[in-house]
Amino acid sequence: MDHLTALGSLFDSEGRHDPYPAYDVMRAHAPVFQAPDERWYVTTHALANRLLRDPAVRLADASDYDQFWPEWRENRGVASVVLSMLQSNPPDHTRVRRAAAATFTPRRIAAMRDVMTAQVEDLIKQMPAEADFMTAFAYPLPVGVICALLGVPEADRPWFRQRAHDLTIVLEPISTVEEMNLADVAGRELEDYFVGLIAERQKNPQEDLTSALVEAGAGGTLTGEELLANLVLLLVAGFETTANLLGTGLHLLLTNPAQAGRLRADHDLAPAFVEEILRYDSPVQLTSRFATEPIDLGDGVTAPPGAALTMLLGAANRDPARYDDPHRFDPDRPAIQPVSFGGGAHYCLGAPLARMEAQVAFPLLLTLLPRLNLNGDPVRRDRLVLRGFSELPVTTA
Numbered sequence: 001m002d003h004l005t006a007l008g009s010l011f012d013s014e015g016r017h018d019p020y021p022a023y024d025v026m027r028a029h030a031p032v033f034q035a036p037d038e039r040w041y042v043t044t045h046a047l048a049n050r051l052l053r054d055p056a057v058r059l060a061d062a063s064d065y066d067q068f069w070p071e072w073r074e075n076r077g078v079a080s081v082v083l084s085m086l087q088s089n090p091p092d093h094t095r096v097r098r099a100a101a102a103t104f105t106p107r108r109i110a111a112m113r114d115v116m117t118a119q120v121e122d123l124i125k126q127m128p129a130e131a132d133f134m135t136a137f138a139y140p141l142p143v144g145v146i147c148a149l150l151g152v153p154e155a156d157r158p159w160f161r162q163r164a165h166d167l168t169i170v171l172e173p174i175s176t177v178e179e180m181n182l183a184d185v186a187g188r189e190l191e192d193y194f195v196g197l198i199a200e201r202q203k204n205p206q207e208d209l210t211s212a213l214v215e216a217g218a219g220g221t222l223t224g225e226e227l228l229a230n231l232v233l234l235l236v237a238g239f240e241t242t243a244n245l246l247g248t249g250l251h252l253l254l255t256n257p258a259q260a261g262r263l264r265a266d267h268d269l270a271p272a273f274v275e276e277i278l279r280y281d282s283p284v285q286l287t288s289r290f291a292t293e294p295i296d297l298g299d300g301v302t303a304p305p306g307a308a309l310t311m312l313l314g315a316a317n318r319d320p321a322r323y324d325d326p327h328r329f330d331p332d333r334p335a336i337q338p339v340s341f342g343g344g345a346h347y348c349l350g351a352p353l354a355r356m357e358a359q360v361a362f363p364l365l366l367t368l369l370p371r372l373n374l375n376g377d378p379v380r381r382d383r384l385v386l387r388g389f390s391e392l393p394v395t396t397a
């Protein structure tokens with residue numbers, strides 16, 4: 001298989017179920033190469049890390065979309081992503097990120113540990129003898145945590161999973177017209193939901209993140225459009241990725257029983273285990289940018305201004321130049337530091353929260369459910385970018 005065939009395999013369902021052999025072929029060919037679609041694909045840890053931090057490498061933001069797709073605002077799924085900080089550039093990104101980070105304080109995150117522990121214990125108690133781990137645990141935990149932070153009432157929470165699933169198709173490199181229509185509907189429904197919550201908090205502010213962001217909006221730091229888009233982003237980014245970390249992590253632990261036994265016996269190993277799970281099977285597999293000036297890609301290769309760059313985070317995390325025996329799950333690796341949360345100005349705002357959820361969940365799952373085991377074949381999500389399982393059948397007794 002050559003590097004272009006390997007790349008092509010990522011775009012079919014079969015190939016993307018296990019993208020790692022394809023990543024190896026591409027990386028062995030070059031740390032970065034240009035495909036016939038003219039896009040540059042980056043496969044190494046060092047180069048992905050460097051480009052994510054390069055100020056000459058930017059996101060396609062609303063003004064870029066105006067040029068290549070003037071009707072983009074009509075699809076509210078696309079609009080809610082493009083209008084959020086995830087897809088903005090300085091100075092807007094700096095202003096909005098600062099406002100969001102100010103509400104997402106270390107104190108607020110630290111206070112979530114007890115909430116998480118209580119939710120984990122509850123979900124474990126309620127788990128039936130035969131369960132789909134994604135439905136019974138991996139989704140409800142991060143949905144519950146981000147909704148508690150945002151102040152979303154409990155009764156509304158089950159409604160979000162399908163909407164987030166439909167909306168996040170806009171992050172995929174390829175989608176069908178039907179999928180884009182579903183993303184539009186999901187975007188509209190999520191916007192309507194948050195319009196209601198914003199109005200409610202304008203009347204009755206609470207001690208939650210929505211109220212804090214509404215206040216930043218009232219103070220003129222955020223436009224109404226930015227407030228709405230970033231509330232949708234925080235909700236969706238807050239659980240769609242974390243659910244995949246929990247599902248993927250549990251699968252890895254149950255297929256590596258000796259390692260699971262170590263974590264069961266010593267809960268202090270949780271941070272190293274979670275970093276290695278993030279490295280081994282990154283919940284976000286790629287992110288894209290473009291060059292605003294000529295960019296040195298190493299080995300005498302230069303990307304011209306306007307070049308589209310895709311950082312294959314999943315490939316970077318299995319780079320043999322950075323990790324010995326990269327296809328081995330090994331939580332004892334020194335300084336794991338995967339690129340799973342990105343890097344530079346857009347480094348994941350929720351990383352401390354996601355890490356904490358996984359660090360609380362895995363030791364408690366292994367200890368309170370010592371007979372937890374796989375029960376048949378899991379089903380992979382049919383997505384390249386947001387990697388995980390849609391079903392993970394388990395038995396608890």
Ligand code: HEM
Nearest residue numbers: 085086237238241242245283287341342346348349350354
């Ligand atoms: C950005 C991954 C959990 C909120 C990002 C980016 C990555 C990422 C790779 C950067 C994207 C880019 O550079 O293009 C993950 C993973 C998670 C996770 C793997 C879980 C395992 C969360 C949680 C939240 C969150 C729990 C919120 C509570 C955000 C936000 C951004 C972001 C707001 C945009 C930051 C910016 O553009 O400045 N995430 N994320 N994420 N994430 Fe996460």
